[in-house]
Amino acid sequence: MVIKRHLVALSVVGVLHNVAAPAPAASQASDPSQAVLSLDSLLSIPINSAAKYGQTASEAPASVSIVTSQDIADYGYKTLSEALSHLRGFYVTNDRNYEYVGVRGLSRPTDYNNRILLLVDGHAVNENVFGSAQLGSDLALPMGEVDYIEVVRGPGSALYGSNAVLAVVNVVTKAGRSINGYQVVAEEGSLGSRSAALTLGRQFWGDVDVMLSGTWGESDGEAVYFPVFDDPSMNHGLAEGLDWENWHGAHGAVRYRDFRLSAMGHSRSKGIPTAPWGVIFNDKAAQSADAAFFTELQFARDVNADMNVQIRGYYDGYRYSGAYPYEAADGGVLVDSAWGDWAGAEVRLRWDPIPANRIQVGSEYRRHLRAAYLETNRDETLFYDDFPFDQVSVHVQNALQVTEGVSITLGLRADHYTDVGISVTPRGALVFHPGAGSTFKLLYGEAFRAPTPWEAFYDGPEFKKNPALRPERNRVTELVWEQRVSAAIAASVSLYEFRMSDLIEETVDPTDGQSLYANRTRVAARGLEAGLDARLPAGLRTYAKWTYQHSKDRDTGAELSNHPHHVLRAGLVAPLPYGFKLAAQLAYDHERLTTQGTEIDEYVLTNVNVSTPALLDRLRVSLSVRNVFNAEYYTPAGFEHVQDRIPQYGRRVLLRLEYTH
Numbered sequence: 001m002v003i004k005r006h007l008v009a010l011s012v013v014g015v016l017h018n019v020a021a022p023a024p025a026a027s028q029a030s031d032p033s034q035a036v037l038s039l040d041s042l043l044s045i046p047i048n049s050a051a052k053y054g055q056t057a058s059e060a061p062a063s064v065s066i067v068t069s070q071d072i073a074d075y076g077y078k079t080l081s082e083a084l085s086h087l088r089g090f091y092v093t094n095d096r097n098y099e100y101v102g103v104r105g106l107s108r109p110t111d112y113n114n115r116i117l118l119l120v121d122g123h124a125v126n127e128n129v130f131g132s133a134q135l136g137s138d139l140a141l142p143m144g145e146v147d148y149i150e151v152v153r154g155p156g157s158a159l160y161g162s163n164a165v166l167a168v169v170n171v172v173t174k175a176g177r178s179i180n181g182y183q184v185v186a187e188e189g190s191l192g193s194r195s196a197a198l199t200l201g202r203q204f205w206g207d208v209d210v211m212l213s214g215t216w217g218e219s220d221g222e223a224v225y226f227p228v229f230d231d232p233s234m235n236h237g238l239a240e241g242l243d244w245e246n247w248h249g250a251h252g253a254v255r256y257r258d259f260r261l262s263a264m265g266h267s268r269s270k271g272i273p274t275a276p277w278g279v280i281f282n283d284k285a286a287q288s289a290d291a292a293f294f295t296e297l298q299f300a301r302d303v304n305a306d307m308n309v310q311i312r313g314y315y316d317g318y319r320y321s322g323a324y325p326y327e328a329a330d331g332g333v334l335v336d337s338a339w340g341d342w343a344g345a346e347v348r349l350r351w352d353p354i355p356a357n358r359i360q361v362g363s364e365y366r367r368h369l370r371a372a373y374l375e376t377n378r379d380e381t382l383f384y385d386d387f388p389f390d391q392v393s394v395h396v397q398n399a400l401q402v403t404e405g406v407s408i409t410l411g412l413r414a415d416h417y418t419d420v421g422i423s424v425t426p427r428g429a430l431v432f433h434p435g436a437g438s439t440f441k442l443l444y445g446e447a448f449r450a451p452t453p454w455e456a457f458y459d460g461p462e463f464k465k466n467p468a469l470r471p472e473r474n475r476v477t478e479l480v481w482e483q484r485v486s487a488a489i490a491a492s493v494s495l496y497e498f499r500m501s502d503l504i505e506e507t508v509d510p511t512d513g514q515s516l517y518a519n520r521t522r523v524a525a526r527g528l529e530a531g532l533d534a535r536l537p538a539g540l541r542t543y544a545k546w547t548y549q550h551s552k553d554r555d556t557g558a559e560l561s562n563h564p565h566h567v568l569r570a571g572l573v574a575p576l577p578y579g580f581k582l583a584a585q586l587a588y589d590h591e592r593l594t595t596q597g598t599e600i601d602e603y604v605l606t607n608v609n610v611s612t613p614a615l616l617d618r619l620r621v622s623l624s625v626r627n628v629f630n631a632e633y634y635t636p637a638g639f640e641h642v643q644d645r646i647p648q649y650g651r652r653v654l655l656r657l658e659y660t661h
Contacts, residue, residue: 048122049150049170051397051409052159052360053308053350058439060152061399061409061429063480063494063529067149069174074541074573074583076609076624076656077143080171081135086569087151088494088529088545091589093562093635095646096224096243097272097288099136103153103166104496105525105549105563108505109595109638115449115472117156117164120171121253121262123296126163127318128371129338131452133163138290140249140266142197142215144185144658147174154476154496155447158411158427161364161393162450165474165500173251176201176211181661189624189654191243192220209255218246224273226281228643234281239273241284260298267291267319276324276640283325285333291319308350315343332378338454341370356401363394371453375460383460387453389419397427405433415448419456423448423471437484447474451504455517464514472519474500488536494529499554506639522554539575544568562636564590564602579613594636594644603633620658627651 046054050062057064067083077083081099085092093100093107100107101116108115114131117124120141126133149171156164179201187195195217203209221243230237249266272279272286279286296314303309318340325333344366351359372386395413402408409429416422427445434440451469459465478496485491502519509516527549534542547567551560568588575581585607592600606629611622627650634645 045148047150047152048172049119049152049156049168051399052122052348052362053358058433058482059407059431061407061427061431061441062443063153063441063478063496065151065153067151069144069147072143072146073622074581074609074611075571075585075607076583076611076622076654078624078654079136079143080139080141080149080169083143083149084135084151084169086545086571086585086587088531088569089153089527089547089549089567090151091564091567094136094648095276095635095638095641096274097270097276098138101135102563104498104527104547105551106166106500106523106560107562108503108560109562109636110640114163114452115165117160117168118171119168120251120264121173122170123262123294123314124160124163125264125292125294125316127292127316128340128342128368129318129320129373129452130454131163131449133169134266134268134290134292135169137217137245137247138266138268138270140215140217140247140268141171141173141251141264142185142199142213142249144183144197145173145199145211145213145251147172147178153494154443154478154498155425155427155445155474157415157423157425157447158413158445159395159397161391161413161415161425162423162448162471165447165449165472173253174199174201174211175203175255176209176253177203179211183661184659185656187217187654187656190652191222191649192218193652193654194218207257210253212250212252214248214250216248218244220244221271221273222649224647226274226643226647229275229281237281239275239282242271242273242282242286245270258299258301260300261296262298263293263295265291265293274637274641274643274646276638278326278642279324280327285323285325288322289320293317306352310348310350311346313343313345315341317341326377334375334377334382336376337374339370339372340368342366342368358399360397360399361395363392365392366390373454373458383458385457385459387419387457389417389453391415391417407431415450417450419453419467420450420469420471423450439480439482441478441480441482443476443478443480445476447476448472449504451517455504462514464509464512464516466516466518469504469517470502470519472500472502472504474498489532489534491533492529492531495527496529497524497526499524523551523560524554525549525551539573541573542571544570559593561593561595564592566590581611583609583611592636595639596644598644600634600636600645603631605631605633614660618659618661620660622656622658624654624656625651626654 045066047060050060065087081092084090089104091102112130112132116133118133152168156168182200185197197215199213201211223238223240226237247268251264253262269289275281294316298312300310320338322336323333346364348362368389375383393415397411399409411427414424425446430442432440449472456467456469457465476498481493483491500523503521504517505520507518507520529547531545551563571585573583587605590602605627607626609624614620630651633648637643637646
């Protein structure tokens with residue numbers, strides 16, 4: 001079986017742990033940063049995204065996972081998408097331009113992650129032209145700055161509105177007081193990759209907390225071979241010098257008593273080696289660039305012991321440009337660009353009328369000042385328009401502790417868009433604790449995704465607008481069982497079903513042969529997820545997660561493309577003598593269908609990360625090897641590609657130096 005040889009890496013870690021057992025305890029005790037977070041501490045991390053206030057994982061009315069800063073350091077995660085890819089029910093597709101994260105068997109081609117809502121410290125960062133969430137290097141957020149990542153599966157529209165269809169991901173960054181100094185990171189590795197990051201944090205005068213960070217990186221990439229272009233006129237199918245990328249970003253937050261001011265900006269440019277949308281193959285002009293920023297001022301105060309009020313105002317922006325060389329343009333380059341700017345405010349009130357009842361009400365107004373798209377070819381404008389719109393929402397949620405072991409949460413939100421009308425989304429959850437360490441959750445929720453301006457109103461060459469587009473809808477039912485097997489072991493099982501309607505996808509109008517976006521698909525999906533997390537004596541940690549998922553078109557019964565039926569994840573962290581650590585991970589994805597009806601083989605990837613203790617109390621070194629066995633594997637291409645599959649990266653090595661003061 002293809003998975004067997006990759007289990008060797010995890011076995012090796014286990015053997016090395018046994019070898020490490022006689023190591024002097026003092027070598028680890030002297031380094032507090034090496035202390036392993038206990039299972040009790042992990043399960044007590046306050047999760048805010050499931051209800052917009054702090055709850056533990058067992059209390060939250062949702063299926064929740066947490067990725068801690070310790071996980072990020074031990075496994076050597078470099079991007080948010082990499083961290084997400086090792087959670088149950090998640091998988092990643094990379095088309096050598098963007099990374100797409102699939103959740104529970106749904107990852108539509110070139111959807112720009114617009115069915116996942118991404119938050120940074122609770123601030124939604126999906127942009128307003130394509131609805132995209134930037135989950136790879138395009139987010140340009142140093143992973144060393146991340147305190148933990150909250151992942152809430154299922155619909156989140158009852159709290160957050162559009163885009164929260166499959167999951168809500170909240171990246172929680174570190175406070176200045178937890179950094180208490182500065183951290184400098186430098187990395188260099190395969191494919192000419194190099195990066196640097198600086199994070200500073202400090203608490204002043206007891207009331208002022210400051211955190212600042214900046215990052216820069218670049219990669220030369222590699223030559224990529226595509227058999228479909230194997231012709232002497234197209235460099236025999238070899239795209240050279242087109243897999244490069246560079247990125248940079250900055251983030252900061254200042255907290256003073258009840259006020260918090262935060263800001264973030266990031267950008268990335270990427271060469272495109274895949275010749276999408278019929279561009280000239282191996283032309284160095286093909287590239288894309290994305291940039292985004294936001295600033296937010298938040299006020300939160302306990303009015304009294306039973307009431308809390310939160311007010312926030314924000315301003316966001318997004319910029320995109322792409323260059324696509326076409327033969328039909330006689331060597332000219334088609335350039336498309338997008339600009340988005342929006343501002344808004346939200347007010348939330350949390351009230352506990354009695355100790356067993358918590359009511360939350362809120363309202364948000366957002367003005368999309370600009371949502372513009374431009375397409376030009378040399379001196380000719382092929383398309384330009386701007387589609388500003390407003391949205392206003394109100395939501396209410398009531399959490400009632402019926403008995404000591406039973407709680408019920410009911411919520412409802414209404415969103416009004418000036419261009420698509422009103423969407424109402426309910427949620428309900430029954431959480432039952434039959435005994436110590438056991439939790440059952442019966443969950444129901446609905447979600448929607450409003451059509452983006454680009455989907456509804458783009459009217460360019462061979463493409464036409466469809467202002468009659470309706471929002472997508474998703475209805476999800478889920479049963480969750482979470483069990484503390486022992487003080488060191490926790491298990492979970494989740495059984496879910498969702499039914500989507502009015503899925504927005506590109507199609508062709510047979511009457512005129514033009515492409516357009518339409519509400520053309522209804523989806524039925526069901527799956528089973530199981531996970532085990534163990535934090536054992538002597539610092540040994542391990543996990544195993546398995547997902548079975550099946551998604552189909554409800555009208556035709558055809559299986560959807562780009563979803564592996566089985567997804568297996570496993571990991572092991574073992575301390576070595578004198579404070580060293582060795583971590584290994586295994587990822588197995590079952591076969592996937594492509595958009596062209598062909599099938600991509602299953603694959604197994606093994607990653608290893610070795611890290612040192614703090615040398616001279618300041619310097620930490622780690623060495624990561626991705627795809628240890630140099631497996632050749634592919635992920636499905638999008639509708640815009642001639643080829644049905646995109647080759648992925650082979651073995652890569654990365655050296656990381658981290659200096660902390």
